[in-house]
Every structure is written in C-alpha cells, then in structure tokens.
Amino acid sequence: MTCKALLGAAAIIAAGVQVQAETLDVASTFPKNMPFLGEGAEVLAKNIEIATGGEVTLRVHGAGDLVPALEVLTSVSSGAIPAGWDFIGYWGGTIPVASLAGAMPFGPSPDLFVGWMWEGGGLEIVQKAYDPLGVKLLPCHVTAPEPGGWFNKEINTVADLEGLKMRISGMGGKVLNKLGASTQLLPAGELYVALERGRIDATEFSLPVVDKSLGFAEIAKYYYFPGWHQPASWNSLIVNMDVWNGFGEEVQNQILTACKATVAWSMAAAPEPQGAxxxxxxxxxxxxxxxxxxxxxxxxxxxxxxLEEEAAKDPLFAEAYASIQDYLSKAQDWTSLQTIPSE
Amino acid sequence: MTCKALLGAAAIIAAGVQVQAETLDVASTFPKNMPFLGEGAEVLAKNIEIATGGEVTLRVHGAGDLVPALEVLTSVSSGAIPAGWDFIGYWGGTIPVASLAGAMPFGPSPDLFVGWMWEGGGLEIVQKAYDPLGVKLLPCHVTAPEPGGWFNKEINTVADLEGLKMRISGMGGKVLNKLGASTQLLPAGELYVALERGRIDATEFSLPVVDKSLGFAEIAKYYYFPGWHQPASWNSLIVNMDVWNGFGEEVQNQILTACKATVAWSMAAAPEPQGAxxxxxxxxxxxxxxxxxxxxxxxxxxxxxxLEEEAAKDPLFAEAYASIQDYLSKAQDWTSLQTIPSE
Structure with missing residues (x-):
C-alpha cells in the first residue's frame, strides 16, 4: 500500500466516527416566535442537537413559510417536507383519532395525558393511524389546560351557547355544535380581525402567554375559564417515515430522549407565567x-x-378512547385517595 | 512530514472524535431492584448512555453495596465514590434546604415542583447548598404523592397522634413531633421487622408499588391517605464536582437532557399502576x-x-421557602380558574 493509500484508509476510518450532520427542515403550524408553542420547537431542536451530538439539527420554519399551516401533515406524508411541528388535534379531519390524541374534552390533565401517551400504550395506538401516511409521530410537548376562551358575549346559561359564533379547534367545536353554537377553525393569524369585526363572538387559542401575543385582550370583554375542551393538549414533531428510517437506531433513540426532555420542559415552563x-x-x-x-x-x-359518536365511526378512535378511559379509571381511585383539602 | 508522521496525525484526528467511554459507579440509597425508585436509576442510566452516545455509562449499586445508604452524600462529597442516587430529603441533617427540596409538607404537586425546580429558579438556590460540599445536584426523578402511611393504630382525632411511634422521612417527622408523635428515620430494609414487632405503630416509605416490595400489607391494618408530608418528592443523581467538571460541556448538556427525559418518565410511569x-x-x-x-x-x-422555624435557622432554606411560596402563589390563581368540577 502506498503512503497515499494508507492516508486514504486512515481518512475513511476517521470519517466513520466523525459526525455526519444532517439538518431537518421543520414546517411549524405556529408562528416561529410564538411563546411556548413556537418556543417548544426551539427547545426540542436544542435538545436534539445536544442528544445527537450535533448529528441532527432542526431548522424550524414558521407557519406558512414552507407550506400553509394546515397542510403540514400531508406535506410530511408526501415527503415534500421532511418534518413538521403541530398540534396533533389539527389533523382530526384526516386522522379521526388525532382529534382525541390532541386533546380530550373533560379528559386527562397533563400528567395523566403524558402517562397515557408514553407509558400507558397511547402512542402505540395513535401511531397505527399515522403508519398508512408514512409519518412517525413524536409527541414531545404537552400544553397545560387552555382557558375556555375570549368572549364578547356573556355565557350565563346553556341557552347562551345557542347561536354563538366561535372559533375553536379540536373536538370542542363538535361539542359546542351539539348545544347550538356555530363553530369554525381559523388559523392564529386570522383570529384578531375576525373577533374585532364581530364575525365571531368568541375564540380560544392557547395559554394566556400565547394568547397575549395575539392581542385578544384589546378586543374581548370576557376571558372564560376553565378550558374544558383542552385540559391538556399534545404538540408533536412529525417526521416522514423514510427520513426517520434513514436515521440509525442510536440516533432514533437520541431523538426520543430529546423528545422526552422537551415534554419535561413543557410541563415545567407552563404554570408560573400564566398568572401574571x-x-x-x-x-x-x-x-x-x-x-x-x-x-x-x-x-x-x-x-x-x-366522543361516543366518533368512537362508533372509527376503530382506532374507539381503541384510543377505551384505552384512555381505562387508564383514567385506574388512576382515579389513587388520585381521589390522595386529594389534599385546600386551606 | 514523513509518511509515518502523516499517518500519526491522521490517527490523532480519528481518536479525537472517537468515543472515550467512562463508567460512573453510582451508589444508590435504594435497593437496586426496587420498583420505581431503583428503576428510575436504571432509566436514567439508559438515557445517559443514549444521549452521550455511550461516552458515559452508569453502573448503579444498590443501597449498602458500596457505602451505607445514608452515607452516600458524604462519600460523593469526599470523592470516595463518584456519584449517588438518592431522595434529596435524606440529606436534611447535613444540608437543611435538602429537607425542603426533597419534599415540602402540603407543598407543590409534582408538576409544580418540577416547574419550580427546573424553570422557577429552585435548582439554582439548592445547588448553592451543595457547592461547598463539591457536589453537583441533578434532580432527575420526581415521585408522585406518597400515601400517608401504614398504620396499626387508627387516627380519628388529632389526639391519636400523641405518642404515635412512626418511621417517617423528611420534614414530616418534625411536623408529627409538634403534635406529640415520636418519629425516627430507618432505612427501607429495617421497616418490616420494626412494624411487625410493634417497635413502631406506623411507617411510610414511598408509592404503593414500592411499598408492595417491602411487604407492609402483610402486617399493617390500615393504609392512610393522603400523603400530606410528601405531595411530591425529588430523587436525584449527585456527582462529585471534580468528576462533573471533568466532563466537557457537551457531555454535561447531554447528561442534563437525559436527566430531564427521566423526569418525564417518572411523571408518566407513576399514576397508572398504583390503583391495582x-x-x-x-x-x-x-x-x-x-x-x-x-x-x-x-x-x-x-x-x-x-417550615417557618427551619427558615429562621438557615438562610438558604429561607430563600428556597420564599421562592416556592412565590412560585405557588403565581400558579394559584391560574390553577383555581382552571379547576374542572368533577362529574
């Protein structure tokens, strides 16, 4: 072997253990700088960079920069973009069980939703709905209970919901329809004007720190609680399955670890700033x-x-709904026994 | 440069990016196979191995294998062992604020304790107490509310606490002393016999799944709730500061990411199995x-x-106590507004 050949061989050995950096473009369904929700994508990106030793980095693009917010899933599925950052509930139109996995009205609180998803069999069920689309689901960010919404109309009785025009995402809209409200799903950017012009009487979006960035306090009279429609909500990184499979098992595990660290961040960062x-x-x-x-x-x-109507229409929705109910009933006795009376 | 010198240089470059595996012996304060608490150390070890790409692995030793359980902190401090796995509250005798950081009676629930510790300034305060000992504190595992304990005596009135002989860890013991109980801290391995022989009337240890492994159900009449003394408890990895500083910043960040992923696991894994x-x-x-x-x-x-007496005795305890109270008061309005009435 010549000196040059030897050096070439040494270079190959060196390259084998060197970092092969890969940058993943991520299309977000939220504005890039949105507090908490946009921030969550940045925390995840940082955690993935750390855990993969720089092998994988995310380049997060705000809603609409690569594709319209509500087309992120189909674009990741087709491979047009490698990854997305979303509220799982946005995909209920394509994947019925996503409505439930996004947030269950009067359902689990954040700690129990995290328990169900990651340790209670939830993720395995929901992934089955993403498999036919060729999308890997990574629920990395849980959102604390969202308030009930911004209203320009008082709600004193059930009858006040009749004819209410409200923007609401996820299953909450279907629930309000049962009680006579007319609901729609508009993206964040259109809400201020719709509420200001009176095209809607009410809107919810997310946590107070997030809603602040949308300016609703300037144009709404009432801020209603509690957030019955989303006691906890999942945001996720979705990755095209071919891209995911292209990572080795080690990198996949590193991304999963980074994802769970982001779950902890989302739970830790939410409670304090809302009150102020x-x-x-x-x-x-x-x-x-x-x-x-x-x-x-x-x-x-x-x-x-x-919930029962949706379960009757879709087997995976039914499976997930039964699984959540079972999980909650197991946790119920324990949490009741443990309740500490308030001061 | 000769061919040999060139090859040498290439080898150095290759070595520079190769993994230098380091195994850290970790002395646990818990039996190695103890559900949840011992398990948490294994989950953390796995997460650290993943996030560091195998650069750091933990070898966890059960309580007493390297040093007695309650000598883990001093041994990590002296460098006799590089790391430990503990309940933070065990170190209240050496570090007053550790009592509070371990668990606060009638204090924060797990989600709020995680928020305070990692995003609310808690860790920065508590670390100040570990600095003089040369120990890095990594709170990686939060324990759900512990039940009130196993009793062979009924507690119907406050007077029933007078003369009660109870094993209880953390600050709960001092609280019970105020009400006339006589308390002590015994390690896990001695509890069964002490309760069986009637040397104590009552004991608490941890979650139901953990207590099951200690056999209390065979010898106690009553299982009392709620766990007022430990609504949430922190378990931590403690690392000798020289060892910690020996890791590069990248590895330190990887360990922190693995630590937070373990926090998420601890919150996710606790709720479901207790009821059964x-x-x-x-x-x-x-x-x-x-x-x-x-x-x-x-x-x-x-x-x-x-809590007020302890705060008066120790400035760091006082700082942490004020900080937790401030954190809880900020979260209070928000959580009250968000309460969903039960069915």
Whole structure:
C-alpha cells in the first residue's frame, strides 16, 4: 500500500466516527416566535442537537413559510417536507383519532395525558393511524389546560351557547355544535380581525402567554375559564417515515430522549407565567369569568355524546378512547385517595 | 512530514472524535431492584448512555453495596465514590434546604415542583447548598404523592397522634413531633421487622408499588391517605464536582437532557399502576382510610410552623421557602380558574 493509500484508509476510518450532520427542515403550524408553542420547537431542536451530538439539527420554519399551516401533515406524508411541528388535534379531519390524541374534552390533565401517551400504550395506538401516511409521530410537548376562551358575549346559561359564533379547534367545536353554537377553525393569524369585526363572538387559542401575543385582550370583554375542551393538549414533531428510517437506531433513540426532555420542559415552563399575564389582561379591562357549573355539566354531557359518536365511526378512535378511559379509571381511585383539602 | 508522521496525525484526528467511554459507579440509597425508585436509576442510566452516545455509562449499586445508604452524600462529597442516587430529603441533617427540596409538607404537586425546580429558579438556590460540599445536584426523578402511611393504630382525632411511634422521612417527622408523635428515620430494609414487632405503630416509605416490595400489607391494618408530608418528592443523581467538571460541556448538556427525559418518565410511569396495587392490598385485608379533615388541618398548621422555624435557622432554606411560596402563589390563581368540577 502506498503512503497515499494508507492516508486514504486512515481518512475513511476517521470519517466513520466523525459526525455526519444532517439538518431537518421543520414546517411549524405556529408562528416561529410564538411563546411556548413556537418556543417548544426551539427547545426540542436544542435538545436534539445536544442528544445527537450535533448529528441532527432542526431548522424550524414558521407557519406558512414552507407550506400553509394546515397542510403540514400531508406535506410530511408526501415527503415534500421532511418534518413538521403541530398540534396533533389539527389533523382530526384526516386522522379521526388525532382529534382525541390532541386533546380530550373533560379528559386527562397533563400528567395523566403524558402517562397515557408514553407509558400507558397511547402512542402505540395513535401511531397505527399515522403508519398508512408514512409519518412517525413524536409527541414531545404537552400544553397545560387552555382557558375556555375570549368572549364578547356573556355565557350565563346553556341557552347562551345557542347561536354563538366561535372559533375553536379540536373536538370542542363538535361539542359546542351539539348545544347550538356555530363553530369554525381559523388559523392564529386570522383570529384578531375576525373577533374585532364581530364575525365571531368568541375564540380560544392557547395559554394566556400565547394568547397575549395575539392581542385578544384589546378586543374581548370576557376571558372564560376553565378550558374544558383542552385540559391538556399534545404538540408533536412529525417526521416522514423514510427520513426517520434513514436515521440509525442510536440516533432514533437520541431523538426520543430529546423528545422526552422537551415534554419535561413543557410541563415545567407552563404554570408560573400564566398568572401574571392574566393580571395584565385584567388591568386592560378584561373580566375573567368561570363558566357556570350548569353550563359545564351540559358541556360534559355533550362531550360524552360526541366522543361516543366518533368512537362508533372509527376503530382506532374507539381503541384510543377505551384505552384512555381505562387508564383514567385506574388512576382515579389513587388520585381521589390522595386529594389534599385546600386551606 | 514523513509518511509515518502523516499517518500519526491522521490517527490523532480519528481518536479525537472517537468515543472515550467512562463508567460512573453510582451508589444508590435504594435497593437496586426496587420498583420505581431503583428503576428510575436504571432509566436514567439508559438515557445517559443514549444521549452521550455511550461516552458515559452508569453502573448503579444498590443501597449498602458500596457505602451505607445514608452515607452516600458524604462519600460523593469526599470523592470516595463518584456519584449517588438518592431522595434529596435524606440529606436534611447535613444540608437543611435538602429537607425542603426533597419534599415540602402540603407543598407543590409534582408538576409544580418540577416547574419550580427546573424553570422557577429552585435548582439554582439548592445547588448553592451543595457547592461547598463539591457536589453537583441533578434532580432527575420526581415521585408522585406518597400515601400517608401504614398504620396499626387508627387516627380519628388529632389526639391519636400523641405518642404515635412512626418511621417517617423528611420534614414530616418534625411536623408529627409538634403534635406529640415520636418519629425516627430507618432505612427501607429495617421497616418490616420494626412494624411487625410493634417497635413502631406506623411507617411510610414511598408509592404503593414500592411499598408492595417491602411487604407492609402483610402486617399493617390500615393504609392512610393522603400523603400530606410528601405531595411530591425529588430523587436525584449527585456527582462529585471534580468528576462533573471533568466532563466537557457537551457531555454535561447531554447528561442534563437525559436527566430531564427521566423526569418525564417518572411523571408518566407513576399514576397508572398504583390503583391495582391498592386493590391487591385491600384483597389482603388492609383497610384504606383517609385522615379526617380535622387531622389534616392540624398537620397543615404544624407544617407551617416547622417550615417557618427551619427558615429562621438557615438562610438558604429561607430563600428556597420564599421562592416556592412565590412560585405557588403565581400558579394559584391560574390553577383555581382552571379547576374542572368533577362529574
């Protein structure tokens, strides 16, 4: 072997253990700089870069930069873009079970939704719905209970929901329809104008810190609680399956570890800042209100109807719904026994 | 440069990016195979191996294998062992603030304790107490609310706590002392015999799945709830600071990512299995009971006294206590607004 050949061989050995960096373009369904939801994608990107030793980095693009927000799933499925960052519930039109995996009305709180998804068999069920699309689902970010929404109409009785025009995502819309409301799903960027012009009477979007960035406090009279429609919500990284399979098992495991670290971040970062933001809204003249118990009871009953109807239509929805109910009933006795009376 | 020198240079370049595996001996304060608590160390070890690409692996040793359980901190501090796996509250005798960081009676639930520790400034305060010992604190595992304990004596009134002999760890012991109980901290391995022989009337240890492995259901009449003394508890990896500093920044960040992924695991894995285990205990004849509200109110008042006394004695305890209270008050309005009435 010549000196040159030897050096070539040495170079190949060196290259074999060197980092082969790969940058993944990620189309987000949220504006890039949106607090918490956009931030979550950046935290995930950082964690993936750390855990893969720089082998995989994410380049996150804000909603609409690569494809329209609500076309992210089909674009990842087709391979037009390698990955996306979403609210799982956005895909309920294509994948029925995604409505439920995104957020279940009157369903699990964040800790129990994380338990069901990652340790209670949830992810395995939901992935079955993504397999035919050739998409790998990584639920890496859980959102704390969202408030009930911004209203310019008071809700004092169940009858007040009749004819209400509201923007609401996920299954909450179907529940409100049962009670006579007319609902629609508009992307974040269109909500301010729709509410200001009175084309809608009410809208929900996300946590107070997120909603602040959308300016609703300037144009809404009431901020209603609790967020019965999304007691916890999953945001996920979705990856084209060919891209995912192209990573070795080691890198796949590193991405999973980074994903779980991001779940912990999302749970840790949510609780503290909301209170101060709610105070800011009050100072701007917004009145915080709770839905009357009678209204919540009607919403709960309607939610059950909707969940059962959806389960009857789709086997994977039915499987996931039964699995969540089973999980919650197992946790129920334990959590009741452990309740600490308030001061 | 000669051919040989060139090859040497190439070899150095190759070595520079090769994995330099390091195995860290970790002395646990828990039996190696203990469900959840021992398991948590294994999950962390796996996550660290993944995130560091095999550069760092943990070799976990059960309680007593390297050093006695309650000497783990001093041994890590001296460098006799490089790392430990513990309940932070065990070190309250050496580091007062560790009592509080381990678990706060009537304090934060797991989600809020995670928020305070990782995103609310908690870790920065508590680390200041570990710095003089030369120990790096990594809170990687949060334990769900522990039950109130196994009793062979009924607790119907506050007076029933007088003269009660109970094994209890953390600050709960000091609280019970205020109400006339006599408390002690015994390691896991000694509890069964102490309770069976009647040397103690009651003991708590951890979650139902953990307590099952200790056999208390065979010898206790009552299983009391809720776990007022530990609504959430931190377990941590502690690393000798010289060892920690010996890792490069990249590996340190990888370990932190693995640590947070383990936090997510600990929150996800806890809720589901407890209910079934409680049912097993009932089938064995154990009666589950709740402390009367009057007793819980007295325990809450005594807890406040103890917390204030400890804060008066130690500046870091005082700083952490004020910080937790501030954090909880910020989260309070938000969580009250968001409460969903039960069915």
């Amino acid at each position: 933001v709610i105070e800011e809204f009050r100072a701007m003249g917004v009145e915080t209100k709770r839905f009357p118990d009678e209204v919540l009871a009607a919403l709960r009953a309607a939610s059950k109807e909707v | 285990v409680i049912e097993e205990f009932r089938a064995m004849g154990v009666e589950t009971k709740r402390f009367p509200d009057e007793v819980l109110a007295a325990l809450r008042a005594a807890s406040k006294e103890v």
